[in-house]
Amino acid sequence: MITADRLQSVQEYYFSKKLREVRGLVNEGRPIINMGIGSPDLAPSPKVLQTLKEAISDMGAHQYQSYQGLPQLREAIADFYQSKFDVTVDPAGEILPLMGSKEGIMHISMAFLNEGDEVLLPNPGYPTYAAVTNLVGGKPVMYSLKGENGWFPDLDELSQMDLSKVKLMWVSYPHMPTGAMAKKEQLKSLVNFARSNDILLVNDNPYSFVLSNNPTSILSIDGAKDCTLELNSLSKTFNMAGWRVGMVLGNKEHINAVLKVKSNMDSGMFYGIQKGAIAALQSGPEWFEALDEVYNKRRELMFNLVEKLGCEYDKNAVGMFVWSKLPKNASPSEEFIDQVLYEKDIFIAPGTIFGSNGEGYIRFSLCVKEEKITEAIERF
Missing domain, CATH: 3.90.1150.10 (Aspartate Aminotransferase, domain 1)
Known part of the structure; x- marks a missing residue:
């Protein structure tokens, strides 16, 4: 075959x-x-583990779950973003729980890319961005990150390129693999660049709470939701990598596009894992x-x-x-x-x-x- x-x-x-x-x-x-x-x-914390154990005996725990996750999980994510990042998101339409943020890379790419669409990808960066872009028929366009520039893109240089075919731009701050942070002004410049070039900007943000005194979200930038999605995950922050719990946040229109793909790819996250995730997000x-x-x-x-x-x-x-x-x-x-x-x-x-x-x-x-x-x- x-x-x-x-x-x-x-x-x-x-x-x-x-x-x-x-x-x-x-x-x-x-x-x-x-x-x-x-x-x-x-x-994970003992409270998270105990919550999982208790949840598996709940009525309906072993049935198919909602494609959008439990309302309580979306509310916990919204509360977490409000308290940790000072970002307000509507749990009813601006949050979509994922089975790990890695699947979100595929879902977002399938939702927004047609064959031949170009995608700006960081070099160095998470290799899955390029792999998924290729799998869905997109064209990877690498942008250079260098230590002398704090591992941040030269947006003036990018602006000189022909960006007419660029549909998506992947960024990751705090940056993986270098651990570089982006200042608020830099995040603002990324949002302005994306908006002015009609590009959907996606920030992959799973490392904000590991050895970081200043957790940041690109959604804290005014107007970011117009042109930006953010992926996040419980894997690193709460030691739940094997649980596969992530999320994507953005405006309702963008989230609904991702949901169209996701709802055809799985049948919802296991109830007990969702309950454990709620307990984790409520950690002190x-x-x-x-x-x-x-x-x-x-x-x-x-x-x-x-x-x-x-x-x-x-x-x-x-x-x-x-x-x-x-x-x-x-x-x-x-x-x-x-x-x-x-x-x-x-x-x-x-x-x-x-x-x-x-x-x-x-x-x-x-x-x-x-x-x-x-x-x-x-x-x-």
């Missing part, structure tokens, strides 16, 4: 392939320390403080490891990664991480998987216990 032509436009996800190699080494008895993946190793400040305390300790240790490798890093970056610039005259990123993997039994992500501007960089995940980071340091 011949596969669809669209599969020629994408490759198997890097981590899918590389982790098979890493698992092979583990099966050989190698003591591999995995610092490549941003999968939280901590548990002590939850966020405890989370940052853990990640702060890990990050300080990780800085030590990064320095042993002779790499440079930004102490002010946020999120659950340490993005590091390789020393001069070092091997290319993928060769460098393979050398570390096979000589020191430590897996680190090469910057190149996030785009060509990731060459010369490597990324360390903070989803590693302190004793393992200490062990990694000792191996050097």
